Structures are given as structure tokens and as C-alpha cells.
Amino acid sequence: MTDYEQALAESGLCQRDHWTDFNADQLAEMYDTDITSVLDRLLANTVIICRRTSDPWFDGECRQSKSEVRRLETSSRGLKTPETTAA
Numbered sequence: 627m628t629d630y631e632q633a634l635a636e637s638g639l640c641q642r643d644h645w646t647d648f649n650a651d652q653l654a655e656m657y658d659t660d661i662t663s664v665l666d667r668l669l670a671n672t673v674i675i676c677r678r679t680s681d682p683w684f685d686g687e688c689r690q691s692k693s694e695v696r697r698l699e700t701s702s703r704g705l706k707t708p709e710t711t712a713a
Contacts, residue, residue, distance in 0.1 A: 629668055633667065639656065639657065
């Protein structure tokens, strides 16, 4: 059983016994609330970004060049021709 299936089985959607006690709007609200809660819990993760000091030679020109290279790499991923790969 996946984490999603496990969390869904433990949610209020699978724990309720008397579905006939609710109207369609209440059921839709329960569905939205419970699914959102499960997904928020499973998809939430913490990202830690560690900044480090740059080397003395890594100046603004280097940053700009590196940024340009990354931009070109990203744009060339969609174009699989030898010319774009070489560029």
C-alpha cells in the first residue's frame, strides 16, 4: 500500500459509516477538505538552502556567464539538434 493509499484509508473519507446522512454539497466539501489535507501532508517537504561564499575570482561577469549557460541549456533541452547542442 502506498503512502497516499495509507493516508487516504486513515482519513475521514474512509472512516465515515453513514454516508446517507449528508447531502451532495456536504459530501463534496468533505472530499475536498480530506483530499487536500492528505495531499498537503504528503507533499509538504522542507528544503534547506546552504549559502556558501564564492571564490574571489567568481565575480559578476562569471555569474552572468553561468546564468546565460543555464538559460541556453534549458532552452536547448527541447531542441534535440546537433546545432543547438553544440551552441
